[in-house]
Amino acid sequence: MKLNPSFTGIALRSLLAIDLWASKRLGVCAREGSAWGSARPLMKVIEVSGHGIPWLLGTAYGLCRSDSSPGREVLLNLLFALLLDLVLVAVVKGLVRRRRPTHNKMDMFVTVSVDKYSFPSGHATRAAMVCRFVLHHLVLAIPLRVLVVLWAVIVGISRVMLGRHNVTDVAFGLIMGYMQYSVVEYFWLSPLSAPALFALWSH
């Protein structure tokens, strides 16, 4: 029996207690009858905008349709980034096994088995990673760049409002997604580093 719990232990337990309390208070769209229940359909549209399926299908479609070599390079790396994200999130969710908040209604659009766990938020990792990716590889006017960042932030906030996640799941997810982009940059696939892969899409 531990009579003298360490300062770190107390700090962590306090942080988790604050996290659970704040997440429950902020889960204002968790049910139709919740305080902001009428905003739930909009939150669910935002949820789909950060879901893996539309991103994977959209990127694969773009890759098949693209007839420019630089375009194919960017899309192939985006596909790699999205797959890497799915794998890393599944590994961390499987290791941590934190249950979703009790106030969450499990009516999510297409999930896989590890998605019963909530740490980290896969939507948050994807949004942060895609945001960095787009800002680095697309030439966009400033208002559009601001919109991309806003989208990532809104996807993160909506996870807590929908009751899908605790605040720490989303905060960690955003940081993890931000760092995942650095991994993608480091292992950037190009016709020089992966000629066989690029040969598949050369017309």
Ligand SMILES: CC(C)=CCC/C(C)=C/CC/C(C)=C/COP(=O)(O)O
């Ligand atoms: C190719 C393949 C295995 C695709 C699976 C795509 C898929 C079902 C992704 C799951 C996306 C999802 C529901 C993530 C959970 O997000 P959270 O923010 O609730 O952690």
